[in-house]
Amino acid sequence: MRTITRRTAVFGATALTIALAVTGCSKASTGDSPSGSGTGGGSKNLNIVFIPKNLGNPYFDASDAGGKTAVEELGGKYSQVGPQTASPDAQVQYINTAAQQHASAIVISANDPKAIGDALTQAKESGTKVVTFDSDTDPQYRDIFVNQASPEGIAKAQVDGIAKQIGDKGEIAILSAAANATNQNAWIALMKKDLAADHPNVKLVDTVYGNDDDQTSFDKTAALLQTHPNLKGIISPTTVGVAAAARYLSTSDKKGKVALTGLGTPNQMKEYVKDGTVKEFYLWNPSDLGYLAAYAAAALADGSITGKEGDSFKAGKLGDYKVGANGEVLLGDPTAFNSSNIDQFNF
Structure with missing residues (x-):
């Protein structure tokens, strides 16, 4: 069985x-x-x-x-x-x-x-x-x-992924869905634990919420980059958010400088993988x-x-x-x- x-x-x-x-x-x-x-x-x-x-x-x-x-x-x-x-x-x-x-x-x-x-x-x-x-x-x-998937597995995949992409040091932020979303909050709590335990030189500087809306998530991505000029990476554990963040990064001067990972579907993320905006993302x-x-x-x-x-x-x-x-x-x-x-x- x-x-x-x-x-x-x-x-x-x-x-x-x-x-x-x-x-x-x-x-x-x-x-x-x-x-x-x-x-x-x-x-x-x-x-x-x-x-x-x-x-x-x-x-x-x-x-x-x-x-x-x-x-x-x-x-x-x-x-x-x-x-x-x-x-x-x-x-x-x-x-x-x-x-x-x-x-x-x-x-x-x-x-x-x-x-x-x-x-x-x-x-x-x-x-x-x-x-x-x-x-x-x-x-x-x-x-x-x-x-x-297990919350632990989901959190670890994204944290380890972003850490690898930014050389295991630097500032990162999280672009989440709704502030009350059960799964998002569980993953974020575990991400914080993983960062503290396994990636002490990676600093989470902000968590923002796009409410699973494309335009809101797009705007939140722009705001993150303006607020945190030293940002090295973004984790977006939501399919709407990661696609919106990729769309913003793909035409900005931060493309290739700010890493992005999260949870997305292959069809919505394919163009951003192929153009180099995103190296790797995750999903079931x-x-x-x-x-x-x-x-x-x-x-x-x-x-x-x-x-x-x-x-x-x-x-x-x-x-x-x-x-x-x-x-x-x-x-x-x-x-x-x-x-x-x-x-x-x-x-």
């Missing part, structure tokens, strides 16, 4: 191409395919609602497309709904509507660990299962958290993340698992997974993307 430490290193081109077909508006589809070879069998009554942090975000387009594939394999109904902007309270109305419509499960990336807690609790009380993915809530508000397969979250939601919905530690379920093409401590299921380790491999990926 492949356990929660399973590494996802090779991405299926077909599934990844599907990821880009999801657009930034609400949508639903019903699959007529036979049940998957994994959890509990297919069901025409299975109805899973994906709620990303915000619509129109390429990362969530890819992850939710993976969820759509999984739900259709299981013969259920998939839908994606959500806010246009990633704010703490913006997801509540969509949670409430899904519960009122008796969705089998909600799969949600939380904009805040607490702000949506009451809505999720009411959804659970009405019989709807709750799976968080990418960004967690406090554990009492959900049944399972599907984590893209978001399509597989959504796919795994959908299978976990289906297993909860049909009673195959309850979310307790030690529960196991089959996630279609990804194989077997176990639920770890605090109801967490781990997809795998992050992958490094650079000029040597970026052309191999399409998402």
